[in-house]
Amino acid sequence: MEKNYEVITIDVMTRPSDLGGVEKFYRIRYRTKGGVVDFTDIDEANYTEEKVTAKLTKLAEKHDKIKAS
Numbered sequence: 001m002e003k004n005y006e007v008i009t010i011d012v013m014t015r016p017s018d019l020g021g022v023e024k025f026y027r028i029r030y031r032t033k034g035g036v037v038d039f040t041d042i043d044e045a046n047y048t049e050e051k052v053t054a055k056l057t058k059l060a061e062k063h064d065k066i067k068a069s
Helices: 049-068
Strands: 005-016 022-032 037-043
Touching: 005 049, 022 049, 037 049
Parallel strands: none
Antiparallel strands: 005 022, 022 037
């Protein structure tokens, strides 16, 4: 199955945690088939292939639908 997005970069970043300390997250920059470039942040706990693919697919479809209208 062909993806409707292309991952441009994945950056590993940290931010202050609500419980103190720091937490790691991933900032994924992507381009949709329609040419929209955006990014999304994904927490380390949710950084699995299935969850990332599902989220990026949903976002890419949403962006391309908005651009087409």
